[in-house]
Amino acid sequence: MTDVTSSVQSTFQRPAQARRDIGIKKRYAAERRFQAYGFTAILIGLFFLFVLLWTVVSKGYTAFQQTTITLPIEFSEKIIDPKNERATNPAKLMSANYPLLVRDALVKALAIDPADKAQVKKATEMVSASARTQLRDIVVANPAIIGTTANVSLLAEGNIDSANKGQIDLTVAEANRKVNDQQIKWMGTLSESGALAKQFNTGLFTYGASSRPEAAGIGVAALGSFYMMLIVLVLALPIGVCASIYLEEFAPKNRLTDLIEVNINNLAAVPSIVYGLLGLSIFINFAGMPRSAALVGGLVLTLMTLPTIIIATRAALKAVPPSIRSAALGLGASKMQTIFHHVLPLAMPGVLTGTIIGLAHALGETAPLLLIGMVAFVVDYPGSPMEPSTALPVQIYMWANEAERAFVERTSGAIMILLIFLVVMNLGAILLRRRFERRW
Amino acid sequence: MSTSLILLVILIVGLAAYFAGRARAMASSNGKLSALHSLPGYHGVYVAIWSVLPAAVILALWLIASPFFVENATRNSLPEDVRNQGGATTELMLGQVMQVANGLRLLNADEMAAVTGDPAVLRDTLAAKGVPMANAGEAYMVTSAKTYNSMKDTSRWAMSAVVLLIAIAGAVFAIRGITAPFRARNRVERVMLGALLLASSIAILTTVGIVGSMLSEAIRFFQSVSPSAFFFGTVWDPRFSAAGSGGTEGQFGLLPLLAGTLYIAFVAMLFAVPVGLFAAIYMAEYAKPAVRGIAKPLLEILAGIPTIVYGFFALITVGPFLRDMSAQLNGLVTGNYVNFIQAQSVLTAGLVMGIMLIPFVSSLSDDIITQVPRSLRDGSLGLGATRSETIKRVILPAALPGIVGALLLTASRAVGETMIVVLAAGVAARMQLNPFEAMTTVTVKIVNQLTGDLEFNSPQTLVAFALGITLFAITLCLNIYALYIVRKYREQYE
Numbered sequence: 001m002t003d004v005t006s007s008v009q010s011t012f013q014r015p016a017q018a019r020r021d022i023g024i025k026k027r028y029a030a031e032r033r034f035q036a037y038g039f040t041a042i043l044i045g046l047f048f049l050f051v052l053l054w055t056v057v058s059k060g061y062t063a064f065q066q067t068t069i070t071l072p073i074e075f076s077e078k079i080i081d082p083k084n085e086r087a088t089n090p091a092k093l094m095s096a097n098y099p100l101l102v103r104d105a106l107v108k109a110l111a112i113d114p115a116d117k118a119q120v121k122k123a124t125e126m127v128s129a130s131a132r133t134q135l136r137d138i139v140v141a142n143p144a145i146i147g148t149t150a151n152v153s154l155l156a157e158g159n160i161d162s163a164n165k166g167q168i169d170l171t172v173a174e175a176n177r178k179v180n181d182q183q184i185k186w187m188g189t190l191s192e193s194g195a196l197a198k199q200f201n202t203g204l205f206t207y208g209a210s211s212r213p214e215a216a217g218i219g220v221a222a223l224g225s226f227y228m229m230l231i232v233l234v235l236a237l238p239i240g241v242c243a244s245i246y247l248e249e250f251a252p253k254n255r256l257t258d259l260i261e262v263n264i265n266n267l268a269a270v271p272s273i274v275y276g277l278l279g280l281s282i283f284i285n286f287a288g289m290p291r292s293a294a295l296v297g298g299l300v301l302t303l304m305t306l307p308t309i310i311i312a313t314r315a316a317l318k319a320v321p322p323s324i325r326s327a328a329l330g331l332g333a334s335k336m337q338t339i340f341h342h343v344l345p346l347a348m349p350g351v352l353t354g355t356i357i358g359l360a361h362a363l364g365e366t367a368p369l370l371l372i373g374m375v376a377f378v379v380d381y382p383g384s385p386m387e388p389s390t391a392l393p394v395q396i397y398m399w400a401n402e403a404e405r406a407f408v409e410r411t412s413g414a415i416m417i418l419l420i421f422l423v424v425m426n427l428g429a430i431l432l433r434r435r436f437e438r439r440w
Numbered sequence: 441m442s443t444s445l446i447l448l449v450i451l452i453v454g455l456a457a458y459f460a461g462r463a464r465a466m467a468s469s470n471g472k473l474s475a476l477h478s479l480p481g482y483h484g485v486y487v488a489i490w491s492v493l494p495a496a497v498i499l500a501l502w503l504i505a506s507p508f509f510v511e512n513a514t515r516n517s518l519p520e521d522v523r524n525q526g527g528a529t530t531e532l533m534l535g536q537v538m539q540v541a542n543g544l545r546l547l548n549a550d551e552m553a554a555v556t557g558d559p560a561v562l563r564d565t566l567a568a569k570g571v572p573m574a575n576a577g578e579a580y581m582v583t584s585a586k587t588y589n590s591m592k593d594t595s596r597w598a599m600s601a602v603v604l605l606i607a608i609a610g611a612v613f614a615i616r617g618i619t620a621p622f623r624a625r626n627r628v629e630r631v632m633l634g635a636l637l638l639a640s641s642i643a644i645l646t647t648v649g650i651v652g653s654m655l656s657e658a659i660r661f662f663q664s665v666s667p668s669a670f671f672f673g674t675v676w677d678p679r680f681s682a683a684g685s686g687g688t689e690g691q692f693g694l695l696p697l698l699a700g701t702l703y704i705a706f707v708a709m710l711f712a713v714p715v716g717l718f719a720a721i722y723m724a725e726y727a728k729p730a731v732r733g734i735a736k737p738l739l740e741i742l743a744g745i746p747t748i749v750y751g752f753f754a755l756i757t758v759g760p761f762l763r764d765m766s767a768q769l770n771g772l773v774t775g776n777y778v779n780f781i782q783a784q785s786v787l788t789a790g791l792v793m794g795i796m797l798i799p800f801v802s803s804l805s806d807d808i809i810t811q812v813p814r815s816l817r818d819g820s821l822g823l824g825a826t827r828s829e830t831i832k833r834v835i836l837p838a839a840l841p842g843i844v845g846a847l848l849l850t851a852s853r854a855v856g857e858t859m860i861v862v863l864a865a866g867v868a869a870r871m872q873l874n875p876f877e878a879m880t881t882v883t884v885k886i887v888n889q890l891t892g893d894l895e896f897n898s899p900q901t902l903v904a905f906a907l908g909i910t911l912f913a914i915t916l917c918l919n920i921y922a923l924y925i926v927r928k929y930r931e932q933y934e
Binding site: 023027028030031033034035037038039040041042044045046048049051052055056058113203223238239240243244245246247250251259260261262263265267268269270272274276277278280281282285286301306307310334335336360363364365366367370371373375395397400408411412415417419422425426 | 506625626629632633635636637638639640642643644646647649650653654656658659662667714715716717718719721722723725726735738739741742745746747748749750751752753755756757788795797798802826827828829831832849852853855856857858859861863887890891896905908911912915917920934
């Protein structure tokens with residue numbers, strides 16, 4: 001900044017005839033330039049915020065729709081249970097050849113010659129391979145359906161889904177794209193008859209991990225995240241509040257409490273991946289807790305969130321005026337009663353705001369979870385925090401590494417859901433502060 | 441009884457003790473509550489603490505200690521020749537016996553008799569129950585497993601009985617001590633103070649845990665790789681820990697990773713510092729309250745977005761954009777449409793990390809600039825300086841130590857950032873100066889070495905802890921120095 005000002009200084013050695021010209025124009029120009037730099041800086045920041053959100057939303061909004069193909073499926077007894085064993089051996093229903101049902105239905109709907117193997121194969125590729133489990137679940141839930149025909153909405157295969165959403169460039173040579181011309185013609189036939197249609201993608205919210213994009217969802221990951229948030233809330237809030245009360249109200253001013261204070265401020269700035277190493281080495285390696293479990297993730301995130309909660313709680317406790325304390329003490333309350341009956345309730349809005357912000361931070365945290373084995377392919381809902389599970393941001397990370405177009409869409413969709421959670425939590429914190437904050 | 445059931449029973453006893461203690465206190469006041477030193481509730485809590493706390497402590501100690509005793513006894517019940525086979529084999533056999541013991545619990549009486557009579561069928565019988573066995577069954581396994589199971593059962597019953605007895609004894613003892621002048625509140629408050637102290641010591645314990653765990657693992661790493669080869673090595677090539685790589689020791693040079701970390705952090709700071717600082721100055725000194733009220737929270741949204749989202753942004757948007765733009769530029773200038781910026785590069789990672797850091801720089805600096813007292817501003821403006829001159833020559837010099845502290849905190853965040861670099865910086869560990877090429881960082885390598893199947897004895901895994909403690913040390917120094925500067929500065933005007 002000195003070299004900018006030196007030009008200003010040089011104007012002081014001015015010739016005598018220009019006595020009135022004290023460089024005011026130059027200085028005002030510098031002033032305007034400086035102000036413009038500041039304004040530009042803010043615009044740059046806001047521009048990137050906008051581009052970031054725009055990228056996510058424009059790539060992700062289509063994830064909330066999924067193409068389905070509704071076909072009249074004939075639950076033929078000949079295919080499902082040719083030897084009529086289901087009464088004695090229910091396991092037969094689990095292993096029946098369900099894709100055949102889909103094939104037959106498609107062949108009928110598209111009027112393909114069943115003998116043309118190549119055509120039939122291309123046609124069956126249009127329906128997601130998850131149709132097998134879908135039909136199996138229908139039959140197992142209701143074996144009486146065997147022998148009848150019913151309309152079933154099957155998920156379209158990921159590439160067909162992308163093509164239907166207009167995300168595949170059809171001008172590219174046929175050999176270089178994932179959907180061939182014949183399939184596109186069939187798509188036209190099916191959508192004219194109303195069989196192929198876009199529906200709201202409930203699967204995105206309920207399914208677990210899958211290598212097929214159309215059958216992949218965040219349901220399982222969201223449950224894992226929910227367990228972890230629950231553990232963080234149950235552990236970090238009471239421990240954080242207790243620690244802050246001790247440090248703020250009881251701790252003698254000495255080197256030890258000074259050390260604790262520096263330590264807490266420092267812990268708040270330790271890289272999150274270090275907490276992952278801590279969790280791996282202490283909780284998993286030393287204490288023998290299971291890998292990939294939400295319990296370990298919750299504990300690691302608790303340790304990570306504690307400093308945030310402690311710092312917020314101490315600020316809230318500090319903001320309660322001493323007159324409240326003096327009044328309570330004067331009426332004969334003990335110190336503990338003063339704090340728990342008077343100071344803490346008044347500080348509670350600040351404490352809760354800090355906790356929610358800490359939780360929101362923990363919800364979006366990925367790095368430590370990678371180290372404790374939460375990068376797991378979890379298909380089923382974890383029944384308890386001890387079972388293998390994954391987390392919402394980790395699911396996003398895993399999907400971001402997949403190349404397929406349909407996964408990019410789902411990654412953005414999952415990010416949108418995560419951001420909505422975060423916005424709701426932060427708005428809650430702001431509203432809480434607005435509603436209950438007191439100025440003394 | 442399962443542990444959770446025991447805990448539940450203890451809590452029920454505690455609840456009963458609370459009401460008993462309260463009733464006892466009321467009774468001992470002879471209907472005149474003011475005769476009591478403490479409120480009846482405090483007497484209740486006092487009794488409840490006496491019943492729950494010792495019982496819970498004993499329960500925890502028992503749960504930690506009993507496996508050692510049971511294992512020891514089982515080890516001694518193994519036949520002489522198995523025990524003499526030496527450490528690892530015996531431990532393996534012990535694990536086998538425990539597996540069998542778990543399996544035996546699933547068998548019914550007939551199968552049990554068959555297994556005891558003929559150990560050869562053990563393996564098949566257990567496999568049918570879903571318990572796999574590595575070796576063929578032998579007679580001693582069944583007997584040892586039975587010892588193990590019976591000892592475990594005994595231990596569990598003894599634990600349940602002892603813990604319950606202690607809970608009830610504690611409650612009875614406390615109830616007998618209740619009289620009207622008894623100072624129950626003071627005792628309860630002392631326990632509460634202990635709990636508060638315990639809670640605040642967790643912060644210290646976390647640091648001790650971080651340093652201790654990483655040091656111990658790092659020392660194990662340095663037993664197989666010399667510290668000088670790690671800290672001054674220029675080649676990062678850890679190889680795989682899998683069998684078959686025999687003889688080829690990996691090379692664990694820290695320098696390429698450190699270079700990448702610092703380079704990316706530098707690019708990020710190069711971008712974030714001017715933008716963040718100018719934004720802070722504008723918001724603190726020029727912006728109208730309405731503009732500030734909108735722009736500040738909007739910028740702070742950037743700080744609330746999870747880093748994985750930035751990583752995705754870099755991977756999907758920024759990286760390909762820079763690659764294509766460089767190809768176009770190259771084409772316009774030289775006619776050769778080849779990209780000179782890689783999609784995964786120092787520039788991509790640095791730029792996106794810079795975006796993430798803007799709000800940190802701007803809000804920290806904003807706080808510090810607004811802390812500069814009004815009188816300094818007024819003095820400068822009164823002497824005829826323009827606003828920008830006031831800022832450049834009065835406010836910034838006054839705020840400089842604080843701003844430096846803020847920048848150091850931001851730098852420590854840039855060094856420790858993980859998800860952006862994992863997705864945007866690449867994995868190639870090399871030392872070079874071209875910002876358009878991929879480099880890798882310490883955090884990327886920690887993630888790479890620790891995801892997937894782990895073998896906890898190989899240097900390939902343990903190196904992550906050595907990297908971790910290096911990272912921790914760097915950020916610790918930055919943080920402490922920054923906190924020191926910020927604190928010292930704050931006191932100047934207060």
